[in-house]
Amino acid sequence: MSYEKIMQKLGRSYNAGALVNQPISRRRFMKIAGVSGLALGIAPVAVAEGDAEGKKQGLTPLQQPSEFLQIAEDGSITIIVNRLEFGQGSHTGLARVLADELDADWSKVDAKLANAGDAYKDPLFGIQFTGGSTAIAHSFTQYRELGARARAMLLTAAAEKWEVDVSALSTNNGKITGPNGKEAGFGELAVAAMSQPVPEKVELKTPDQFRYIGKGVERLDTRNKSTGQQDFGIDARRPGMKTVLLIRPPWFGGKVESFDASAASSIQGVDQIMKVDLDRDSVGIAVIADGYWQAKMGRDAVKVEWQHVDDIDALPDTTKMAEQFTELLGTDGLKARTSASLDKEVAKTISADFTFPFLAHTPMEPLNALIEMTGSGENTRVDVWTGTQFQTFDQGAVAGVLDVSPAQVTIHTQFAGGGFGRRATPTSDYLADTAKVMKAWTAAGRTEPLKVMWSREDDVRGGYYRPFTMHRASIGLSDDGDVVSWDHTIVAPSILKGTAFEPMLMKDGIDSTATEGVADSAYDLPISVDVHHPVTAVPVLWWRSVGHTHSAFVMETLVEQIARAGGVDAVDFRRKHLAKHPRHLAALDLAVEKSGYGERTLPDNQAWGVAVHESFGSVVAHIVEVSMDGKNPVVHKVTSAIHCNTAVNPRSVEAQIQGAAIMGIGMLLSGAEITLKQGQVQQSNFHNYSLPRMPVVPEIAVYIVPSQDPPTGVGEPGLPPIAPAIANAMLALTGEPVTTLPIQST
Amino acid sequence: MVDFVLNGNAVSVEVDSSTPVLWVLRDELEMTGTKFGCGMAQCGACTVHLEGQAIRSCVTPVSAVAGKQVTTIEQIGAAALGELVQAAWIEHDVPQCGYCQSGQVMSAVALLQSNPNPSEDDIDSFMAGNICRCGTYIRIKAAIRSAAAKLA
Ligand code: FES
Numbered sequence: 001m002s003y004e005k006i007m008q009k010l011g012r013s014y015n016a017g018a019l020v021n022q023p024i025s026r027r028r029f030m031k032i033a034g035v036s037g038l039a040l041g042i043a044p045v046a047v048a049e050g051d052a053e054g055k056k057q058g059l060t061p062l063q064q065p066s067e068f069l070q071i072a073e074d075g076s077i078t079i080i081v082n083r084l085e086f087g088q089g090s091h092t093g094l095a096r097v098l099a100d101e102l103d104a105d106w107s108k109v110d111a112k113l114a115n116a117g118d119a120y121k122d123p124l125f126g127i128q129f130t131g132g133s134t135a136i137a138h139s140f141t142q143y144r145e146l147g148a149r150a151r152a153m154l155l156t157a158a159a160e161k162w163e164v165d166v167s168a169l170s171t172n173n174g175k176i177t178g179p180n181g182k183e184a185g186f187g188e189l190a191v192a193a194m195s196q197p198v199p200e201k202v203e204l205k206t207p208d209q210f211r212y213i214g215k216g217v218e219r220l221d222t223r224n225k226s227t228g229q230q231d232f233g234i235d236a237r238r239p240g241m242k243t244v245l246l247i248r249p250p251w252f253g254g255k256v257e258s259f260d261a262s263a264a265s266s267i268q269g270v271d272q273i274m275k276v277d278l279d280r281d282s283v284g285i286a287v288i289a290d291g292y293w294q295a296k297m298g299r300d301a302v303k304v305e306w307q308h309v310d311d312i313d314a315l316p317d318t319t320k321m322a323e324q325f326t327e328l329l330g331t332d333g334l335k336a337r338t339s340a341s342l343d344k345e346v347a348k349t350i351s352a353d354f355t356f357p358f359l360a361h362t363p364m365e366p367l368n369a370l371i372e373m374t375g376s377g378e379n380t381r382v383d384v385w386t387g388t389q390f391q392t393f394d395q396g397a398v399a400g401v402l403d404v405s406p407a408q409v410t411i412h413t414q415f416a417g418g419g420f421g422r423r424a425t426p427t428s429d430y431l432a433d434t435a436k437v438m439k440a441w442t443a444a445g446r447t448e449p450l451k452v453m454w455s456r457e458d459d460v461r462g463g464y465y466r467p468f469t470m471h472r473a474s475i476g477l478s479d480d481g482d483v484v485s486w487d488h489t490i491v492a493p494s495i496l497k498g499t500a501f502e503p504m505l506m507k508d509g510i511d512s513t514a515t516e517g518v519a520d521s522a523y524d525l526p527i528s529v530d531v532h533h534p535v536t537a538v539p540v541l542w543w544r545s546v547g548h549t550h551s552a553f554v555m556e557t558l559v560e561q562i563a564r565a566g567g568v569d570a571v572d573f574r575r576k577h578l579a580k581h582p583r584h585l586a587a588l589d590l591a592v593e594k595s596g597y598g599e600r601t602l603p604d605n606q607a608w609g610v611a612v613h614e615s616f617g618s619v620v621a622h623i624v625e626v627s628m629d630g631k632n633p634v635v636h637k638v639t640s641a642i643h644c645n646t647a648v649n650p651r652s653v654e655a656q657i658q659g660a661a662i663m664g665i666g667m668l669l670s671g672a673e674i675t676l677k678q679g680q681v682q683q684s685n686f687h688n689y690s691l692p693r694m695p696v697v698p699e700i701a702v703y704i705v706p707s708q709d710p711p712t713g714v715g716e717p718g719l720p721p722i723a724p725a726i727a728n729a730m731l732a733l734t735g736e737p738v739t740t741l742p743i744q745s746t
Numbered sequence: 747m748v749d750f751v752l753n754g755n756a757v758s759v760e761v762d763s764s765t766p767v768l769w770v771l772r773d774e775l776e777m778t779g780t781k782f783g784c785g786m787a788q789c790g791a792c793t794v795h796l797e798g799q800a801i802r803s804c805v806t807p808v809s810a811v812a813g814k815q816v817t818t819i820e821q822i823g824a825a826a827l828g829e830l831v832q833a834a835w836i837e838h839d840v841p842q843c844g845y846c847q848s849g850q851v852m853s854a855v856a857l858l859q860s861n862p863n864p865s866e867d868d869i870d871s872f873m874a875g876n877i878c879r880c881g882t883y884i885r886i887k888a889a890i891r892s893a894a895a896k897l898a
């Protein structure tokens with residue numbers, strides 16, 4: 001099951017279980033009272049194409065009015081975006097899409113992020129979330145239709161006002177023009193347009209009519225983000241608010257035995273120090289103070305005695321984990337894919353074991369959430385300000401902890417300083433913890449709003465890592481270089497197992513977030529895949545491009561070895577075995593053409609490296625030029641090509657491919673790993689958990705395969721193929737395949 | 747009580763003198779343009795200028811700025827060089843999530859102030875203290891180059 005499918009099922013099950021059953025609604029619009037100008041709400045329809053189950057489900061009608069679009073009388077337009085903005089650019093992208101069909105004047109358009117609300121659920125999955133590179137891909141048609149409907153309503157309003165037929169009218173960049181030089185701005189017609197019926201059907205533009213879609217534009221948030229004006233979750237404030245830092249146990253699931261807060265309590269600005277229940281049945285301490293620094297001083301001064309653990313050696317330890325996982329590699333697992341071997345003799349075998357470490361997401365903005373609880377009993381109201389990728393679940397989690405209904409919880413979606421998956425936890429860990437602190441706080445008779453902050457150390461040590469993962473492949477080749485058999489085993493802790501979603505999402509015990517990229521590989525090779533999901537106490541999570549972070553590395557470096565063994569050029573081999581996949585070929589060919597691979601000679605100390613991989617519906621090829629500095633690669637240049645169908649904002653696509661590639665280069669860096677010893681995470685901050693910095697960043701030239709098909713993912717697909725492309729160049733330079741990440745340079 | 751000059755205005759704060767400038771700005775003065783990323787001079791998100799030099803405000807106690815001039819992202823655009831750098835940032839559409847960018851801009855201004863015509867290596871080494879998890883480095887570099895070109 002693909003990630004797409006999983007999210008889809010997840011949304012469906014959630015809606016089936018958690019919302020009141022109501023009749024299926026077709027597209028529904030709502031006109032909003034009390035807003036000056038035109039406001040338009042739409043209930044999304046949860047229908048996946050060709051999916052019978054999906055068609056039956058539908059979505060509940062709007063519980064309360066929600067709007068996507070406001071046109072003020074002065075003509076300024078505000079578009080509400082149903083996704084978190086955390087760097088990927090959908091805030092601008094979706095506004096562009098709507099504005100294009102509306103025929104708006106772009107200089108008058110701004111966008112806002114939607115709070116948690118039914119209207120803002122993903123039209124395919126039925127939950128409000130941002131992930132899986134789906135923001136533009138899933139809401140492209142939805143936002144086009146919104147724009148087209150609003151345009152039609154403006155036209156009808158003008159026709160009524162001027163008493164002419166609608167067919168005599170047209171729109172032009174924020175204005176409506178009619179016969180005899182009649183002209184009116186959208187703003188002038190907004191109020192009248194509001195009282196028009198919402199058309200059931202509208203005609204959408206053909207791609208050649210697009211004015212904005214496909215044209216690069218400066219992001220709406222660029223100016224604020226270049227001048228320090230953009231607020232993030234961490235900048236949110238409420239009157240009287242206190243700041244909270246938590247003391248989490250030194251190992252996952254630990255509990256406070258006793259604590260001494262006497263020194264801490266006497267620090268000026270420290271208000272309360274309380275024991276609190278935290279994520280994963282652990283028990284920790286909340287230090288509540290006037291500000292961050294006071295909370296930190298207080299936290300440093302608390303002495304905690306942790307509950308005794310009988311066998312400290314049984315706590316997670318990555319050295320031992322590697323041994324256990326290696327043992328599992330030699331045993332039969334669950335069958336994720338089976339292929340028949342070729343009827344040929346095996347003349348040569350390629351065997352390799354691969355090891356990938358735990359990785360922390362470390363978004364630049366440490367996790368945080370501001371919570372306020374007002375009223376009492378049935379009138380209790382909870383407000384949360386946070387940057388989250390998972391509003392629907394978080395709303396439920398906060399409601400659950402505080403014993404109110406989800407409708408009583410308002411999630412004010414804040415711009416986030418990165419996320420990369422960390423803000424999409426099935427357990428809603430950081431928001432549930434925030435609510436737990438609030439629960440203890442109110443139990444102590446207090447009412448002030450609380451902002452729970454994470455230090456960088458809390459973040460690096462806080463778990464929810466890309467799973468520690470191993471692969472083993474044994475590939476039989478015939479004497480003419482054909483792949484006769486490919487036995488592949490993956491050992492990866494499951495992201496979904498142990499969460500509330502396990503029963504509905506994992507099929508035959510297999511978590512496809514561990515096998516994606518191998519089990520569904522596009523290569524026409526006889527691959528058979530076994531998988532094991534050992535259980536460890538370390539919380540794991542999707543990390544930008546999820547299973548593809550390791551599977552693309554394994555596949556693309558193995559394919560390289562096979563090509564070399566057969567004396568075939570790396571690109572030729574891929575072309576041959578991807579012959580039935582035109583988008584792969586198009587991306588690969590474009591990267592080859594633009595890079596000069598095969599045409600241009602590199603300096604003697606450099607080599608080419610190639611990789612191509614599909615993820616989140618898009619295909620990316622990276623071609624790199626690399627030399628060695630001791631054991632470390634030096635990347636001189638990257639030429640990238642992406643096939644993502646329609647590129648709504650090509651400048652953003654370029655930025656995403658560059659950013660994802662840089663994050664992927666980071667996977668190779670010595671020190672880019674989370675290790676555990678006797679349950680304790682060994683890294684704590686950026687001095688011992690390496691991230692790519694400017695000096696390791698090469699030139700990255702990005703090219704986009706032209707296409708008019710509906711958009712596919714962009715935020716993640718640039719990551720998977722970069723590390724293997726570099727490793728393939730390293731193989732050419734050193735003769736040694738890279739099988740363990742990160743590179744151990746000492 | 748500590749007195750210093752913030753963005754041209756005299757300020758006086760009633761805090762423990764060991765409190766880092768970062769938290770004085772963010773919590774006491776409610777000026778949140780300066781960001782917290784690591785708290786140990788590793789990421790550059792908190793970069794401000796002290797007497798025109800880039801410093802990491804997360805490890806600089808407020809006592810160290812007593813009587814001195816501190817400039818933050820909120821005011822850097824008021825000076826010609828700051829304005830030029832911010833314009834280059836906008837022209838190159840640098841930010842993704844944007845969280846690191848206050849610090850990046852402050853570092854870039856400090857670089858160009860001391861070295862108006864930096865080489866690639868100069869840019870790399872000066873900017874190495876500023877992490878961008880989104881990976882906007884290529885555009886940061888391009889923006890610095892184009893700002894430098896305008897200074898020439
Ligand atoms: S927060 Fe000061 S350098 Fe990271």
Ligand code: FES
Nearest residue numbers: 843844878879880
């Ligand atoms: S733009 Fe996101 S960390 Fe730099």
